[in-house]
Amino acid sequence: MLRFLGLRLIHTVPVIIGITLAAFVLIHAVPGDPIRIMLGGKASQEHIDEVEHQLGIDRPLPEQYVDFVTGIPQGDLGQSIILRRPVSSVVGERLGPTVFLLAYATLIAIVIALPLGILSALRRNRITDHLIRLLTLVAFAMPAFWLGLILIRNLSLKLGAFPVAGYGSGFIDIVHHLTLPALTIGLFLAAMLVRSLRSSLVEVFSAEYIEAARARGLSEARVVGKHALRNSLISTITVLAVNLGWLISSAVVIEKVFDIPGLGQLLVESIYTRDFPTIQALTLVFGLLVIAINLLSDLAYALVDPRVRLT
Amino acid sequence: MATRQEVILASAGRLRRKAVSERRWANAALYVGAGILGLVALVAIFAPLIAPHSPNAQDLAGAFQSPSTDHIMGTDNLGRDIFSRVVYAARVDLQIGFITTYVPLVYGVILGAIAGYFGGWVDAVIMRLVDVVIAFPFLVLVIAILAVVGPGVKGIYIAVLAVAWAMYARLTRAEMLVLREQQFMLAGEALGFSRRRIIFRHAIPNLLRPNLVFSMADFVLNILLVASLSFLGLGVRPPTPEWGAMVAEGQNFLLNAWWITTLPGIVIVVVGIALSLVGDGLADRLGERFRLTVDSGSAPDTAKGEHA
Numbered sequence A: 001m002l003r004f005l006g007l008r009l010i011h012t013v014p015v016i017i018g019i020t021l022a023a024f025v026l027i028h029a030v031p032g033d034p035i036r037i038m039l040g041g042k043a044s045q046e047h048i049d050e051v052e053h054q055l056g057i058d059r060p061l062p063e064q065y066v067d068f069v070t071g072i073p074q075g076d077l078g079q080s081i082i083l084r085r086p087v088s089s090v091v092g093e094r095l096g097p098t099v100f101l102l103a104y105a106t107l108i109a110i111v112i113a114l115p116l117g118i119l120s121a122l123r124r125n126r127i128t129d130h131l132i133r134l135l136t137l138v139a140f141a142m143p144a145f146w147l148g149l150i151l152i153r154n155l156s157l158k159l160g161a162f163p164v165a166g167y168g169s170g171f172i173d174i175v176h177h178l179t180l181p182a183l184t185i186g187l188f189l190a191a192m193l194v195r196s197l198r199s200s201l202v203e204v205f206s207a208e209y210i211e212a213a214r215a216r217g218l219s220e221a222r223v224v225g226k227h228a229l230r231n232s233l234i235s236t237i238t239v240l241a242v243n244l245g246w247l248i249s250s251a252v253v254i255e256k257v258f259d260i261p262g263l264g265q266l267l268v269e270s271i272y273t274r275d276f277p278t279i280q281a282l283t284l285v286f287g288l289l290v291i292a293i294n295l296l297s298d299l300a301y302a303l304v305d306p307r308v309r310l311t
Numbered sequence B: 001m002a003t004r005q006e007v008i009l010a011s012a013g014r015l016r017r018k019a020v021s022e023r024r025w026a027n028a029a030l031y032v033g034a035g036i037l038g039l040v041a042l043v044a045i046f047a048p049l050i051a052p053h054s055p056n057a058q059d060l061a062g063a064f065q066s067p068s069t070d071h072i073m074g075t076d077n078l079g080r081d082i083f084s085r086v087v088y089a090a091r092v093d094l095q096i097g098f099i100t101t102y103v104p105l106v107y108g109v110i111l112g113a114i115a116g117y118f119g120g121w122v123d124a125v126i127m128r129l130v131d132v133v134i135a136f137p138f139l140v141l142v143i144a145i146l147a148v149v150g151p152g153v154k155g156i157y158i159a160v161l162a163v164a165w166a167m168y169a170r171l172t173r174a175e176m177l178v179l180r181e182q183q184f185m186l187a188g189e190a191l192g193f194s195r196r197r198i199i200f201r202h203a204i205p206n207l208l209r210p211n212l213v214f215s216m217a218d219f220v221l222n223i224l225l226v227a228s229l230s231f232l233g234l235g236v237r238p239p240t241p242e243w244g245a246m247v248a249e250g251q252n253f254l255l256n257a258w259w260i261t262t263l264p265g266i267v268i269v270v271v272g273i274a275l276s277l278v279g280d281g282l283a284d285r286l287g288e289r290f291r292l293t294v295d296s297g298s299a300p301d302t303a304k305g306e307h308a
Helices: A002-028 A034-039 A045-055 A061-074 A087-122 A127-141 A144-158 A171-205 A208-215 A220-242 A244-257 A263-273 A276-304 B004-045 B082-118 B120-135 B138-149 B153-163 B165-179 B183-190 B195-231 B243-249 B258-286 B299-303
Strands: none
Touching: A002 A061, A002 A276, A002 B120, A002 B138, A034 A045, A087 A127, A087 A171, A087 A220, A087 A244, A087 A263, A087 A276, A127 A171, A127 B195, A127 B258, A144 A171, A144 A244, A144 B195, A144 B243, A144 B258, A171 A220, A171 A244, A208 A220, A220 A244, A220 A276, A244 A263, A244 A276, A244 B138, A244 B195, A263 A276, A263 B138, A276 B120, A276 B138, B004 B082, B004 B258, B082 B120, B082 B153, B082 B165, B082 B195, B082 B243, B082 B258, B120 B165, B138 B153, B138 B195, B153 B165, B153 B195, B165 B195, B183 B195, B195 B243, B195 B258, B243 B258
16 A cells, blocks of 8 residues: 555656646746736836846746745745735635535535436436436536526525625535535536446446345345445546546636635636736646645545555 | 247347337437537528627617517627627637637647557656646636736637647547557558558547547537636637627626526537537447347446446
């Protein structure tokens, strides 16, 4: 197990270096004079020089890159020019809402997908199955921001059941505020989960040990719950991890729709204000987040299924 | 009591009926999906003939009209005919969606095929690049690139073309690793064909199949991406009609003019479903040929490729 962990970490190193390099090169590839663009056309040359010196971008690129990378483990992500604060403290404030939203959305997706996936596989090629598959197609094709706006109109504006926007304070209040946004993201994720769960359950149901379990007279609930589902969950976890990038992507849009003060909204705001250090830091943070979660899911996989460790 | 043979024949009949019904369903999905797509494509091509009004003609006196016989999807806050704008937007969305899906497919497949065929350092370099690109959430990387090259349609092309190839490269490489060991590939090498000929003439035609199936889901996601970026104000610029931008334009009038936001969104959903249906149908059709075996009732399940 330790050997697997070590190997997996070694494989991650070049990707992490690549991510820092990509985030760095991207922002330094801005054509023209980013500082001048950032400060507006009327900024004096002295002011520009001062800001450039302050940001350290008057120094050679390799030196800047080394600074950037060595700062990361110490939690130094640079200075935001617009907010005039260290980016790391802004990110710290905004991380909570995004993580809460993603976790809540994942929970909703699982609660929806599990029964539908099982039902779809059990009633394969019957009308129930076709209906569920059609539902997943619809959920997959819905733009998240559109669904969010429809939910706002009907559940918030008309019924007043949920707040229109914002984050709230205190656990219950936050849950209340985030239910619609989490549902919006969760439905899309549920569509993907149902599809993968169905196909993996269909495969498991045809395995001989399921036939054996049925032949021994075990109840259908026991066959599905203890024998089939457990073997399908691994692939479901993988689907969740693989789609984390899409989950974050939709969170960026949904945070804007529901005005949630998370990392996604910060990213979009930073584009509007051309706050390049913040964009660079956020690109890096999102990349590292995805890598960390994928690493964790690989470890979970290896813990559940010892065969994985051998390869 | 039925004899053993009768039991087998009966179950064979049942399996065959099931097989026929499954194939019929797959074909239906393919035809319905392709039909809707064809219709939308025709609407896009003949937009000036179909749209009853000019897409950008404003009529402030006639703003916020609900759907009627004259304006079947109503009018927006500037009095523009929403149906006409939806029709013209089909040109924008389908074109961007098509280019951002199939241009990266071309070099993604070529890079993946090269990585899988040669292995060694070529493989290592290409695949580490893929790993880095895939590690970023798609939208985040696209937005970061848009920050550099500037928002707008040109920016979307640059950003997506820089990112979207990675999934195709990864998919193709995995297929190539299997294909490389096939008899006809080894035969090509034994006959002394050039590597270029083996890769482009022998391997790639066989590698296109899974990529085409995947490209349908990718097409849906790219249309959603364009709509999302326009919604965020980073994509297609007003007053050019675009489905996502139209949804955004209606968000301040949700309660009193539901049609401005709702109807363009429904069009996106319908096109997305059509693409998914074509993808599912293709997966069933191009996937491993349906095998009907009497001895094992489970064979049809495993023989059919499920593509999520």
